[in-house]
Amino acid sequence: QVRLVESGGGLVQPGGSLRLSCAGSGSIFRINAMGWYRQAPGKQRELVASITNGGSANYVDSVRDRFTISRDNAKNTVYLQMNSVKPEDTAVYYCNLHPPLFAYWGQGTQVTVSS
Numbered sequence: 001q002v003r004l005v006e007s008g009g010g011l012v013q014p015g016g017s018l019r020l021s022c023a024g025s026g027s028i029f030r031i032n033a034m035g036w037y038r039q040a041p042g043k044q045r046e047l048v049a050s051i052t053n054g055g056s057a058n059y060v061d062s063v064r065d066r067f068t069i070s071r072d073n074a075k076n077t078v079y080l081q082m083n084s085v086k087p088e089d090t091a092v093y094y095c096n097l098h099p100p101l102f103a104y105w106g107q108g109t110q111v112t113v114s115s
Helices: none
Strands: 004-007 009-014 016-025 034-039 046-051 057-059 067-072 078-082 091-097 109-113
Touching: 004 057, 004 091, 009 057, 009 091, 016 091, 034 067, 046 067, 046 078, 057 067, 078 091
Parallel strands: 009 109
Antiparallel strands: 004 016, 016 078, 034 046, 034 091, 046 057, 067 078, 091 109
């Protein structure tokens, strides 16, 4: 059974940086595309970035050129480097397979961008 645990969130000022991590267990992590998702208050959860098993990445327009997704298959870990953050990036961030599976949603990690 795959379990995904997100970490690295916190309070950051506009223009600052954060690095989120998602540690996974189980062999399915290594062979699937992974994604970072976020859900802001009152809004639906959205895909922010995805990365294939081979390392090809895609981003939603609102974070392109600011966020970078990467993965270390040997460590079963996916990262999201967030630079030049904006208040509108405030949300709970989750990782999951891409496309996501309901059973793999974790608790997420809160990111708050505020001065």
